[in-house]
Amino acid sequence: MAATASLNRDLERMRIWADKWKVTFEPSKCKALTISRKRNPTRLDLYFGKTKLAEMDELEILGVTIDKKLTWAKHISNTTARAGQKLGALRRVANKLDVKGRATVYKAQVRSVMEYASLC
Numbered sequence: 397m398a399a400t401a402s403l404n405r406d407l408e409r410m411r412i413w414a415d416k417w418k419v420t421f422e423p424s425k426c427k428a429l430t431i432s433r434k435r436n437p438t439r440l441d442l443y444f445g446k447t448k449l450a451e452m453d454e455l456e457i458l459g460v461t462i463d464k465k466l467t468w469a470k471h472i473s474n475t476t477a478r479a480g481q482k483l484g485a486l487r488r489v490a491n492k493l494d495v496k497g498r499a500t501v502y503k504a505q506v507r508s509v510m511e512y513a514s515l516c
Contacts, residue, residue: 400440407444423447429455433465460513471513479509 414421423444428451430437442449454463454470461471482505490498 397438400442403440403442407442411445423449427452427455429462429464431464431466437464475509479506482506482509
């Protein structure tokens with residue numbers, strides 16, 4: 397398949413560049429994600445050097461969860477779960493804080509989670 401060959405050539409060029417500039421990559425930590433709405437998307441056999449890259453159904457990059465169909469459902473679920481945990485912790489200590497303290501903790505802990513990589 398032409399797409400696989402082209403991507404593998406690019407990965408090989410990147411490996412050669414990394415060797416030249418003494419940059420190290422850990423191929424076992426590298427992952428591949430094919431984004432498609434097809435029922436059975438084409439599986440790509442991608443290699444970095446001699447290591448085959450693992451194909452994933454979803455990846456988390458800098459706190460943003462991307463799935464193979466770009467639905468964002470997992471990202472939203474993860475974000476609401478993290479914010480809910482922090483809100484629960486705030487509720488447990490709320491009686492020990494004044495209104496300004498509760499607002500400060502809410503803005504720093506809960507709202508920051510909800511706003512980071514917000515999709516709206």
